Amino acid sequence: xxxxxxxxxxxxxxxxxxxxxxxxxxxxxxxxxxVAQEILPVIPWWILVSxxxxxLWCLGWGVFTFRDCPEAYHELLQEINEAKTDLRxxxxxxx
Amino acid sequence: MGASDKSLGGVMxxxxxxxxxxxxxxxxxLPFFDASSPIHNYFPAREWAIRLPAFVLVVGLSxxxxxxxxxxxxxxxxxxxxxxxxxx
Numbered sequence: 001x002x003x004x005x006x007x008x009x010x011x012x013x014x015x016x017x018x019x020x021x022x023x024x025x026x027x028x029x030x031x032x033x034x035v036a037q038e039i040l041p042v043i044p045w046w047i048l049v050s051x052x053x054x055x056l057w058c059l060g061w062g063v064f065t066f067r068d069c070p071e072a073y074h075e076l077l078q079e080i081n082e083a084k085t086d087l088r089x090x091x092x093x094x095x
Numbered sequence: 096m097g098a099s100d101k102s103l104g105g106v107m108x109x110x111x112x113x114x115x116x117x118x119x120x121x122x123x124x125l126p127f128f129d130a131s132s133p134i135h136n137y138f139p140a141r142e143w144a145i146r147l148p149a150f151v152l153v154v155g156l157s158x159x160x161x162x163x164x165x166x167x168x169x170x171x172x173x174x175x176x177x178x179x180x181x182x183x
Contacts, residue, residue: 038126038141045148046122052151053115060107068097 018043118144 020026028036084094122144128134
């Protein structure tokens with residue numbers, strides 16, 4: 001629960017700051033006011049698009065770095081063969 | 096198996112990176128440029144920077160809702176059929 005508390009407190013503070021700046025209660029020091037008023041309404045949509053592209057990146061990275069595990073494949077084939085010969089020696093029909 | 100995996104993963108990575116940089120430039124960096132600067136020719140009008148993700152969000156949510164709803168309806172129909180078979 002500690003992590004959830006931390007995340008919710010941070011997000012509440014950030015949303016509060018965003019709303020205050022959006023309704024021109026707080027000023028932004030370094031940027032032109034008109035430019036800031038153009039950028040601010042877009043920020044939630046930008047967060048959504050960034051989240052989507054980050055998810056796509058994570059999926060793509062997972063697919064890109066997925067290993068075929070050839071050693072496990074050969075080891076498994078060998079174990080299958082051993083099991084088959086063992087069963088055949090005990091008079092079990094295999095394949 | 097490995098090569099097609101890598102190419103698909105690579106395509107996804109490139110698409111994600113491109114979408115992120117294009118949208119960030121469009122939504123956040125463009126207002127800093129003068130209205131007469133040539134960079135504006137590479138991007139559509141800025142209302143679309145809000146309409147596109149809003150549209151995608153609505154379509155995505157409706158798709159999810161439709162899928163969940165149809166699954167629930169199918170399960171209820173199966174349950175009703177089973178109850179009928181048992182009663183009959």
